[in-house]
Amino acid sequence: MGTPGTSIRYRTDNKTYRLQTGQTPIVRPPLYNEYGLDNFPNGMNAVVAVISYTGYDMDDAMILNKSAHERGFAHGTIYKTKVIRLDENERTNKARSKSARAINKLFGFAPDSFVSAATRSKLDSDGLPHIGAKVTEGDPLCASHNVTYDPAKTSSVAYINNDGVTQLHKYKDSEVAYVEEVRLLGAESGAEPCQSLSIKLRIPRSPVIGDKFSSRHGQKGVCSQKWPAIDMPFSESGIIPDIIINPHAFPSRMTIGMFVESLAGKAGALHGLAQDSSPWRFTEQDTAGDYFGEQLRLAGYNHHGNEPMYSGITGREFAADIYQGVVFYQRLRHMVNDKFQVRTTGPVTQLTGQPIKGRAKGGGIRVGEMERDALLAHGCAFLLQDRLMGCSDYRREWVCKGCGSFLSTQPTVWGGALGGRRGKGTGVVRCRRCARKLADVIEEGSEVGIGEEWEDGSGEKWVGGEDTTIVAIPGVLRYLDVELSAMGVRMRFNVGP
Ligand SMILES: [Zn+2]
Incomplete structure (x- = not known):
């Protein structure tokens, strides 16, 4: 996030990210001034302590000082x-000649239409939103109504409302916003009434836990806590860091430049200097550490940039001195508010019954094979079942214990037990495959009346096939069964008693 241009006030980008409290970096190359980048601030000088403090700075997480925030x-x-x-068919209309262009909607409330007082208070009398108004999901952004053109009248009264109905155009995003600016977009000829409206909305994004930050050395991290300043470590002069990052972020990444910037930034802040960050200014004999270290020494600080610090929780001095300095930090546009995803139940795909993909559509997050393995390794059997079945494509299916197949269509006989049609039938769900013709049973002379007999559509009488039960399965299992049977492969389920 930064300052993306000189004319932000006049811009109507679909989306723009802006940093409100930018500063000029203490450590910078000469080109920074030459390009006039102070007109486009894109970061903040932060007091950064490199210390493993509470555990909330593990793994590229960083602790933000709540007071700094x-x-x-x-x-x-x-x-x-x-x-x-308003004119949804604008393209097709444009293709036609101007004279034939039909205007059938106007902005504003229809005269004498009923609109609740609550809604009216959210819009101005012209049907447009108030500048600075707070809008939440479902709030009206503007009003419009249907009109017909009366060629006999003069232009101002030529459009007459015909149905007394006011249409409201609503704000659909879930995030709270404020109306920054409303622009009426003029019609082509200038004489015709406006048919489109551009509304600029402002969404405040103060940093929250889960937002991403970075120094200019690629040391990016996510804010894990906004720690109260009284519990932050402090130096002998009482300086409390704005940011705490973990020392483990350095050995593998080897961003030595960040240490140098920290040193230079600290010395620059103490002396009121803008430090030059041009590369190759120093040699093995004349090092940056010595140059900025000397500046620090003259300001009364340890020339290595370390200083004794005290725990904000116990008040006792740390056994080790802490490397603390000033580093220019940037706010990155990856914010948790645009990314968080949560769901219990919601939309599912037709075919499998499993949750759909996509945050915007209210979908689920995939528990893939690796996640499954992790849950298995932890022995979290119930959690695993809840992810893979309960919150996914849980389904109850009839299955025949006799032949081990799903009952294909719904029960052979609809009955009271199933809450279906009354009267005919016994209320028993039967397997057609295992049922036998009553005539055959009698001919063979074997036992009759294994269950009650029933009749199918052709008038034939059947008996048996009632050894069925309900099993809980993932919906895709049923789908697999169907796909396999389409290829002539039968799946057989051995269902226990
Ligand atoms: Zn069967």
Whole structure:
């Protein structure tokens, strides 16, 4: 996030990310000034302590000082522009000649139409939103009504409302926004009434747990806590870091530049200097560490950049000195508010009955083979079943214990026990495959009346095939059964007693 341009006020991008509290970096190359980048701030000078503090800085997580956050550290805004078109067939209309172009809708409330007072209070009398108004999901963004053209009248009253109905165009996003700007987009000729509206919305994005930050050395991390300042470590002069990062982020990545920047930033802050970050300015004999270390020494600090610090929780001094300095940090556009996903039940695919993909559509997060293996390794059998069945394509199916197949269509005989049609039938679910013609049973002379007999559509009488039960299965298992049977392969399930 940063300052993407000089004319933000006049822009109508679909989406823009903006940083509100940008600063000029203490450590910078000469080109930074030459390009005038101070007009486009894109980060903040943060006091950074490199220390493994509470465990909340594990694995590229970083702890944000809550007071720094409250002072406005890394505060950002997203601007979104929504265009509302009254004429949905604008293209086809444009293709026609101008004279034939039909205008059948106008912005604003229909005269004498009923609109609740609550809705009216959310829009101005012209049917457009108030500048600065807060909009939440489902709030109206503007109103429009149907009209007919009366050629006999003059232009201002030529459009007459015909049905007394006001249509509301609603804000569909789930996030709270504020109306920044409303633009009426002029019609082609200029004489015709406006047919589209551009509404710029402002969405405040103060940093929250889960938002991403980075130094200019690619040391990116996610905020894991906004730690109260009183519980943060502090130095002898009482300085509390804005950010805590874990020392384990350095050995494997070898971002030595960040240490140098930390040192230079600290010395620059103490002396009021803008430090030059051009590469190759130093040699093995004349090192950056010595140069900035000397500046630190002159300011009364340890020339290595370490300093004694005290635990904000116990108040006792740490056994080791802590490397603390000033590093320019950037806010990245990956924010948890755009990414979080949660679901119990929701939309499913027709074919399998499993949850659909996609955050926007309210889908689920896939528990793949690796996740399954992890759950297995932890012995979390019930959790595993809940993911793979309960919250997925759980289904109950009739199965025949005799032949081990799913009952294909619904029960052979609808009965009261199933809550189906009354009267005919016994209420027993039977397997057609295992049922026998009553005539055959009698001819053979074997026992008659294994169950009650029933009649099929052709008038034939059947008996038996009632050794069925209900099993809980994943819906795709049934789908697999169907696909295999389409290829002439039968699946047989041995269902226990
Ligand atoms: Zn059967």
